[in-house]
Amino acid sequence: MKMIVGLGNIGKQYEETRHNTGFMVVEKFAESHGIELSQHKDNALVGSGMIDGEKVLIVEPTTYMNESGRAVGPLMKFYKLDLEDLVVVYDDMDLHVGRIRLRNHGSAGGHNGIKSLIAHLGTDKFNRVKVGTDHPKKQSVVDYVLGRFSLEQQGPLNEAIDKSIKALDAFLTEPDFAKLENKFN
Secondary structure (H helix, E strand, O other), X not given: XXXXXXOOOOOHHHOXXXXXXXXXXXXXXXXXXXXXXXXXXXXXXXXXXXXXXXXXXXXXXXXXXXXXXXXXXXXXXXXXXXXXXXXXXXXXXXXXXXXXXXXXXXXXXOOHHHHHHHHHHOOOOOEEEEEEOOOOOOOOHHHHHOOEOOHHHHHHXXXXXXXXXXXXXXXXXXXXXXXXXXXXX
């Protein structure tokens, strides 16, 4: 079984914001495989299904970004999943819009959702798909990540979402995440 987690904030006011890029990716991934995120479990919205013979859980924490680990940690324990069965999708201001970067470990880099995951999982060694949102130029980081993508960013964003979905599909069949890093970075 594999678990794909998208990070974001719940609520209408946060839909389509830069900080909800992880939600955007996993929702599109779920839709592409006919999986509905409709079950509430352990502070998360969960959908499950079979993809290429692999059982897949798609998870959106409902704890708000800064407490994402409170949802993911208990789900990992409940389903008895190994860290290599987890991949987390989230926004990254250090990447340009349109770019993605896969990593199998690393620091939180100032991302509070990742800080929470590291705290609740007890390690920074878990798979990630980072989706670029660019860095703010003239506004605060908080206002920027809680803002929406500009019209000119929509095209590159959609390309990054599509590339992220391809990376998630590959994650289901390739046990060596380092090979995926080489392919998608």
